[in-house]
Amino acid sequence: MWLAYLMALPTLTVTFLRVLAIILPGKLGQKAGFAAFCVTSMIMMCICASYGVVASIALRIVGYGGLGQWTVARAFKWTMWLSTGVTFRITESGKIEGGRRGGEEALATRPVVLVGNHQTEMDVLMLGCTFPKYTSVTAKSSLKWVPLLGWFMVLSKTVFIDRANRTTARAAFDSAAHTMRTERQNVFIFPEGTRSYYDKPDLLPFKKGAFHLAIQAQVPIVPIVCANYSHVLNVKAKHFHPGTIDVSVLPAIPTKGMTAADVDALVKRTRDSMLEELIRLSHVSGTGNGVPLPRTAAIDGDTEASELRKRN
Template sequence: MSFLSILTYFIGGYTTLVLALYMLSSVLPVAGFAARTLAAYISLIICAIYGAVASIILRILGREQIAQWTTARAFKYIMAATTGVTFEVIDPNRYLETVRPAVFIGNHQTELDVLMLGCMFPKYCSVTAKKALKNVPFLGWFMSLSGTIFIDRKNSKDARGAMAGAAKEIQERKQSVYMFPEGTRSYSKEPDLLPFKKGAFHLAVQAGVPIVPVVVANYSHVLYIKGLTFKSGKIPMKVLDPISTVGLKSEDVDELTRSTRELMLKEMVALTQKVRNKPIEVPATSGDGVVRASGAEATLS
């Protein structure tokens, strides 16, 4: 049996399974979770292949800086068709189009945030990644081809040192970056933020570029993995006013991180209130919500 035949059978079987699970979801809700999860995975694979090809072509044309943008947009439309999930971007001042370069930051809830990036990712922007990923087959190659900004944390003693090379790239290439200061997914059922790491803020200060916070409403009503919930829906997200870093120094980063987290948490709660149409209290924060990091270790003060 040829590879093409095997691929055809796989795609046919996969599609049939997803459709069958969607049909069962009306009487068995967990089937909807399985159907959308499988649909999301195949959508991601399709877009990864598309992204690799697009990156090569755009690299040849000298347009590699929009490779991640075009891949993100493809994922947005495919996910809307296969899962019925999308994000509504609220950006009345068009900061996503007009502020460049910048360090965009956002709250990190679940794996669905990949789709969030697909819906809002601005042109001439890239994600950041550990430098160790640069040589990983396929993934590292795609990242290199598409203009990912790599951060060398291994050979740096602190966040400030790790961001030095990335800051230089942002200045020279006028390339914005998107980062999740929480560092990992929260999986929270209610609107809340994990303590912020300072890397994104060190990067913005060293590069002399503004921080643009992007806040997504809590969407546990759409995806809540612990409860095996995955439904269709439109999730609102809001682009906040840019925060200038002009004149700031490394010693200002702690306060910048704390105040930005506080602002984002309030906006996240307000946005979630509109979705749920009921009042929600702002969660209390232990300490100041800033992670103190030194080398490979990090503790919350």
């Protein structure tokens, strides 16, 4: 009987918080709604991580271990949408570079290093909604010791990085590059390195690890840009509102023939492209306005074109 009560406790807690969000005035109700979202997210993550442990073992047995993170990502996408009313959707950026398109076409390219902007803890759900098959994430090495989540990550080919130890971090990237070449496994990295919590369309400076990895493996970079969603979730202000958030996948950036000497230029090219798209998305979604649309460099010979304005 006590086990039944224990299992019912999370549901009762969320229900209680949601009732408070409805009946309490102003900021009190807002904070209760935020707390309900946080508790629900943790419950869904635990459920999906538990499923992930079983699914990863089963997929490894039948020779499809590379699908472990994708299947759990999709499970998290649907459980979060049903329980919180928030989701992410891939939109068409309209950007073409060298004949290469973004969107689903770019996501179908394998193997690649996927890079995305990192706003809050809810970016885990963004991964759940956009994650292509045969993709693994990178994570700090301490997460492997977290019950359920860590077990799942270990079993599903997560690339663990010890940021305090340069030698082991380099070894992890060497192993990831080998896996990418031999198993055609993608790797997803947040190049900002930490969450920005920005309430405007902007990016933190990029770290270079993702770009070194792409050049080492000689695979393309695929930028994934998530619109600023502080109107849906604002961790600092502690408010949450259900909604759908736009995500744009830009055309792949080739690294064939590049060397370590090209890393800085590759970082700048990728970050500039992502920031322009982030600002464009803020205008398309109607949030984050007030930041002017930037002019872009020529694309496919369209000299000094206001390319973002045309795509907007």
